[in-house]
Amino acid sequence: MAGTHTIDVTTIARDGTVVLVVGTPPTTKLLVSTTALSDASEVFAALLGPNSRNGQKQRSPERPLEISLADDHADSMADMCRLLHGQCAPKLEGLVSVEKIYRLAVAVDKYACVQRLRLHGQALLLGYLEMHDRAGHTDLGRAAAAALLFQHSRAFSNATKRLVMETTGCFTDFFTKDFAHVIPPAVLLSLTVKRASAQSEITHNLPRIGMPECDRPDGSESELTDSEDMMEEDDVKCDNWDAVYVEKICNAFGVSYWPPDFRHHTISNAIQNIRDLGTVTRRARTCQHTGAIKEVELSEFLDVVRRLEKLCEGLCLGCVSEGVLDLSKPCRKRREHA
Ligand SMILES: [Zn+2]
Numbered sequence: 001m002a003g004t005h006t007i008d009v010t011t012i013a014r015d016g017t018v019v020l021v022v023g024t025p026p027t028t029k030l031l032v033s034t035t036a037l038s039d040a041s042e043v044f045a046a047l048l049g050p051n052s053r054n055g056q057k058q059r060s061p062e063r064p065l066e067i068s069l070a071d072d073h074a075d076s077m078a079d080m081c082r083l084l085h086g087q088c089a090p091k092l093e094g095l096v097s098v099e100k101i102y103r104l105a106v107a108v109d110k111y112a113c114v115q116r117l118r119l120h121g122q123a124l125l126l127g128y129l130e131m132h133d134r135a136g137h138t139d140l141g142r143a144a145a146a147a148l149l150f151q152h153s154r155a156f157s158n159a160t161k162r163l164v165m166e167t168t169g170c171f172t173d174f175f176t177k178d179f180a181h182v183i184p185p186a187v188l189l190s191l192t193v194k195r196a197s198a199q200s201e202i203t204h205n206l207p208r209i210g211m212p213e214c215d216r217p218d219g220s221e222s223e224l225t226d227s228e229d230m231m232e233e234d235d236v237k238c239d240n241w242d243a244v245y246v247e248k249i250c251n252a253f254g255v256s257y258w259p260p261d262f263r264h265h266t267i268s269n270a271i272q273n274i275r276d277l278g279t280v281t282r283r284a285r286t287c288q289h290t291g292a293i294k295e296v297e298l299s300e301f302l303d304v305v306r307r308l309e310k311l312c313e314g315l316c317l318g319c320v321s322e323g324v325l326d327l328s329k330p331c332r333k334r335r336e337h338a
């Protein structure tokens with residue numbers, strides 16, 4: 001061992017007495033310090049410390065003890081060990097892919113180093129989310145999973161919000177990847193509920209603003225009614241349907257009939273479409289009971305946008321940790337869980 005290890009071993013601790021042999025051949029060998037790793041994590045202490053099975057075995061800087069970690073990912077273990085030894089991890093600088101961040105999170109979680117490396121995890125995740133404003137759904141799922149493992153509530157909230165707002169299709173379809181087991185079923189269900197509520201708000205309330213429902217028969221008595229305008233027969237309900245209004249909201253979404261097919265429309269895109277509506281003028285006024293509206297002002301559409309943004313708020317990590325089942329409702333312990 002002595003003399004040979006210097007060739008293919010990555011030296012992380014010059015005076016290290018343990019070589020971690022990571023992965024399946026070709027393996028990566030990392031010369032590390034037992035003390036640095038044992039101080040950082042109970043799992044390493046149990047693996048390498050004096051009371052461990054390996055603890056009694058002879059080791060020295062000249063004849064380091066080899067320990068096989070066949071199931072682990074070489075780069076992630078190297079990065080994690082460097083950080084635990086207080087060194088730079090060059091591969092974690094600059095633009096780092098979310099796969100890399102997720103794999104690091106898996107290693108950090110497995111070796112119980114979350115406390116020690118939480119700040120690194122935060123920086124990586126927030127950096128990723130900030131730099132990738134057009135991440136795909138699988139990558140956002142990975143970011144949410146990594147945020148769960150790093151116990152980082154802001155990144156988790158951000159990633160889950162974007163999953164609701166920026167993706168289409170069934171979450172279970174793209175959560176069947178490597179990270180699916182990290183995401184609790186309650187999270188999956190709540191994301192689905194939140195996106196469906198936002199879609200329903202668009203489908204039902206956007207027409208309702210410009211074409212308010214009216215249950216009154218046209219001839220009924222009403223304090224709002226101007227009696228001169230009541231000419232229709234009893235029991236005929238008001239019809240506020242307006243072809244021009246429908247056409248305008250359809251045009252805004254680029255569809256030929258309402259509602260739009262949400263397999264092709266994200267909530268983010270829908271919000272932009274609604275903002276672009278401006279003031280919409282109906283062909284005719286609505287009934288007297290509903291205020292004889294001809295023009296629907298932008299501010300009314302912006303109210304829909306605000307409701308959508310509220311519905312799409314990210315999930316609370318504190319609530320996930322507490323095992324709250326319906327995460328689609330706003331957190332009740334915001335201060336505690338922030
Ligand atoms: Zn009416």
Ligand SMILES: [Zn+2]
Pocket residue numbers: 316317318319320331332333334337
């Ligand atoms: Zn909460």
